[in-house]
Amino acid sequence: MSFFQKIKESAMNAADKAQQTVEITRIHTRISSKEKEIADHYKEMGKCVFDAYVAGDPSAAEANIAEYAGKVLEIQKEIAALKHKIMEIKNEKPCECGTTAPFEALFCPSCGRKFETVAKEPQALALAEGPATRHCTVCGGELETGDKFCVHCGAPQSAAKEGIDE
Ligand SMILES: [Zn+2]
Ligand SMILES: [Zn+2]
Known part of the structure; x- marks a missing residue:
């Protein structure tokens, strides 16, 4: 650029x-x-x-x-x-654990708690950013770097598995 x-x-x-x-x-x-x-x-x-x-x-x-x-x-x-x-x-909402999660998240990326309010269509999440996206090992949904739990399905993510899955 x-x-x-x-x-x-x-x-x-x-x-x-x-x-x-x-x-x-x-x-x-x-x-x-x-x-x-x-x-x-x-x-x-x-x-x-x-x-x-x-x-x-x-x-x-x-x-x-x-x-x-x-x-x-x-x-x-x-x-x-x-x-x-x-x-x-x-584009944020607080979790009881003290983390701020993305507004659309269904699960807290830090503690895995399920959010009660389901906001919009999950595909609205796709708008996010750059190339090195992590994906959920279970549902394939996009994750932020450092998310310990999938924001879409709540599946725990191993921190070691950085980057794109092949
Ligand atoms: Zn939490
Ligand atoms: Zn998932």
Whole structure:
């Protein structure tokens, strides 16, 4: 690749990255405002309980509480969806073991745990990179260097077997 092509490419990647950052910031802002909505609902719930208590009938608050709780649960779902979106943009998701796995991974490449959420078609994984791709010894799916478990089928991979299988 020529020097200028390289420059052009890295500039494009930088633009993509910038675009991603803008999008992620936008989503974070939406999450913050949703979290504020939840906090407001909590306050309103507290006020209902207090008023009912003062009026001598704590159970009177129940209907209101149920309504606010329903709203909070809805908003929590929206927040979860937004967080999911961020992981999708960054192409990563956290595993309980502390590793960050590719967003599309079905299994953690580090500990082999199966992810519960299955995102998209597995073939979307094919978009990745360079020549020295490792493949799963069981299902043949593409792996990142250093993956101890196949992200597609969860089969353990021997670390020794680097490079392309013949
Ligand atoms: Zn893991
Ligand atoms: Zn596999």
